[in-house]
Structure formats: C-alpha cells, structure tokens
Amino acid sequence: xxxxxxxxxxxxxxxxxxxxxxxxxxxxxxxxxxxxxxxxxxxxxxxxxxxxxxxxxxxxxxxxxxxxxxxxxxxxxxxxxxxxxxxxxxxxxxxxxxxxxxxxxxxxxxxxxxxxxxxxxxxxxxxxxxxxxxxxxxxxxxxxxxxxxxxxxxx
Numbered sequence: 001x002x003x004x005x006x007x008x009x010x011x012x013x014x015x016x017x018x019x020x021x022x023x024x025x026x027x028x029x030x031x032x033x034x035x036x037x038x039x040x041x042x043x044x045x046x047x048x049x050x051x052x053x054x055x056x057x058x059x060x061x062x063x064x065x066x067x068x069x070x071x072x073x074x075x076x077x078x079x080x081x082x083x084x085x086x087x088x089x090x091x092x093x094x095x096x097x098x099x100x101x102x103x104x105x106x107x108x109x110x111x112x113x114x115x116x117x118x119x120x121x122x123x124x125x126x127x128x129x130x131x132x133x134x135x136x137x138x139x140x141x142x143x144x145x146x147x148x149x150x151x152x153x154x155x
Contacts, residue, residue, distance in 0.1 A: 028099055033091045034076040042129035049115055050103055092139045098122040100135060102142030115146030
C-alpha cells in the first residue's frame with residue numbers, strides 16, 4: 001500500500017511540475033528595454049570596475065540617487081547626484097535567456113569612453129531584480145575598454 005501511495009504522489013508531482021516552471025519563467029519586455037534595465041537592475045551585481053562601492057540596503061540606480069538624463073527604446077544615460085558618476089547603457093541584444101547590454105562610463109566632454117564592457121542581465125522570476133555579469137559574447141558595437149584587463153583577447 002505504501003508503494004502505491006508513493007507512486008501516485010510522484011505522478012501527481014510530475015504532472016504539476018510543468019505548470020510551476022511555466023509560472024516562474026522570467027520574461028523580458030520587448031519595448032522600453034533600456035528603461036526596464038534602469039528600473040530593475042541590481043547594481044550591486046555589476047563588476048567592481050563599474051560599481052566599486054556597495055552600500056547596505058541599496059540595490060537599484062534609484063536607491064543610489066541616479067537620475068535619468070536621456071532614455072529611449074534601447075539606450076539611456078544616467079547620472080549620480082552632482083554629476084559624480086555618469087553611465088551610458090545600450091541594449092545590444094535580447095533573448096529569452098537574458099538581455100545583453102553595453103555599459104560605458106563616458107569620457108570627459110564627450111570623448112572616448114573610460115571603461116566599457118558587455119554584460120548579460122538575467123533574473124530568475126518576474127518579481128526579481130536583474131543580475132549582471134560580464135559576458136563572454138562580444139559585440140563590435142561595444143569593444144571592451146578599461147577594467148581589470150584593458151586589452152581584449154580573442155581565442
């Protein structure tokens with residue numbers, strides 16, 4: 001009798017598993033993607049070359065006092081209070097597995113970027129913040145500049 005009960009419970013669990021997984025699928029928007037990134041990115045997950053100072057209880061650009069200077073469908077420029085730090089964000093590609101973005105710290109007076117790198121942003125469920133990590137995927141529109149390794153290596 002115990003074996004029959006276990007088998008029935010296992011079958012029930014397996015039959016409901018696809019519904020649970022489908023409900024947790026984190027989808028990404030198709031419009032206003034740059035705005036979505038600004039609102040939903042956990043900046044503490046960014047590489048230290050882009051975000052060296054973490055503060056307790058702060059996770060998003062808004063928490064850190066950044067304001068949007070310009071934003072459109074795929075590009076945005078944000079700035080910290082007093083212009084201390086400025087970041088340019090450009091959406092390069094978007095897949096169901098994540099959003100590829102180019103993060104750049106613009107140079108002085110519109111000059112070349114001080115640092116620039118490609119990050120892939122992902123989240124596990126629709127209510128979670130996006131987490132960023134450096135991408136191994138390269139984009140001609142966003143060559144790596146600065147950071148811990150200032151030379152890009154191709155294999």
